Amino acid sequence: MINFRLIRHLWLFLAVAEAQSFSGAAKRLGMSQPPLTEQIQVLEQALKLQLFERSRRGTRLTPAGAAILPAVRKFADQLQRLELAVQEAAAGHANLLTIGAISSTMLDTLPLLLARLKSEHPSLTVSVREIDSAEAVPLLRSGDIDLAFARLEGELGPDIASTPLAEDRLAVALPKTHPLAGLPRVRLASLAHEEFAMFSRQVSPVYFDSLVAACHASGFSPRVLHEVRSVASQVAFVGCGQGIALVPASLKKLAPENVVVRPLKENLKVITAAIAWNTARKHPMLDAVLHAPVNAPPPARRKRAAH
Template sequence: MQVDFRLNRQLWMFLAVAEEGHFGRAAERLGMTQPPLSEHIKTLEAALGVTLFDRSRRGTKLTAAGVALLPAARKFMDQVADLERTVREVAAGQSGILNVGAITSAMTDIIPQWMCSLREALPHLTVSIHEIDSVEAAPGLISGALDMAFYRLDGAPGDGLDAFPVTFDKLWVAMPADHPDAGAEQVPLSDIADSPLVMSSRKVSPVYFDSIVSACRLHGLSPRILHEVRSISSQLAYVSCGQGLALVPGSMRRLAPENVRVAPLAEDISIVTTAVAWPANRHAPMTDQAVDVLRSLMSEEYQASEHES
């Protein structure tokens, strides 16, 4: 079906005449002269096959057909206005769908706070969260399947991507509650040198895996890896089942089961637990604004922590 876009303009004119009850005042309101306004109304009447106005020296009144058309015309033009507003919001990045990939730990850490701030800043934006492994982030961003990704990254994000670190943490050790070191304030890596470890899989996040292994070796520990699993919560679950110890970010101790003790290491090993990345050269106002909200949130948290210290 071919759409006559002139109909929109003619309906605006019809509404103006109906509301003003006078062609001259309606023309003035529309910023035009009366003759072309009258011609547009005649064209609309001819297209619809009805007379919309009774014209007389005493004024202009709606006919029965005009009265019947008025509410439908108002509803239609309201919908057109809503459509135009939506298009403007999408173009400005204030409305639409943002597809975000995230590792599990980010979904329980930074993302809930970010989502709250995002809802305040961009209330019409819909955010769709997809659980991913770190190795899936870059391909998803480059292909366009993801607009942003929260994942473990240490170093450059790769060609075509912008990124920055979001959260840092210290490496702690998770052990069964009946482990000999469970009551210690700090656990030296040398104490767990002979213990089997449950590690986050290298297939899931090669950089994260390699950084932990390198840190262990730097402090004289060659890890004995018993299991490689997909997530930190899985590491803690394996420890809970007596399947070894696990090196995890200290902030994740809140996820530990009751029979698991998570204690600081004696060694100071810092890690980037989450970074955020997005396509560098893709025009995406929604993504840019979402990144700005995240930066603002991080700045507020940093200022709060500085004040507390």
């Protein structure tokens, strides 16, 4: 049986934790402070834990409160997705598409694609959550997402299929003062003695392995100074003088003034975006997504003729 009282108490706990204030949380929730304080005390008694410490400096989580906060946040996120699914079903159409996407695809691949889908399927509701590439397959298997937009290629295991959406030529991001920065193209082997800011293998194993394999083919193993979670972070480290980075050539448009992006002499391509899905949980909108042009704007709506 669902304990709705506990769910409400956890929701109130999250509100206080995020506001770091009982009065601020009460205002956000549209309730007075005494009942909120009382409900948190009931939760503390039920859990046999002190969750907050109050002082003149404000409200702070105790170590116990901080320990349960991530799980409560995840639970609240799942409840929101459940509520959205219930609302869709109650409205007479279970046309909800949940997408997990890495940050780069949320900038360049998803906007036009989703605009086109919404134009052609007005009843479609799309929920997007940011993920790392390494999270894509587990989330597809668990059913937490219907589709993943991430750096994926190769064999992804049983029931997971994928198709590439975009690829780019590999380039190197260098400090503007670097001796190689003035070259129109840079040979990969000339980077053998450099220190790298690399995309973390934990975030995108296939992408990381493809870069390391390219370095090995040029006769060296990259010396990794920093492992980061996004290509934007790679460029940021380069700008701070913390090594160089192998990045997609299109990142040139995002590079700050103190960083240059030079293509490699070798014509090496990397997949920058792929779509993946669980074949055992095939979503009804999958074919529409796969056949929608990634970079094409949605069709213009016809204007009604004046009467």
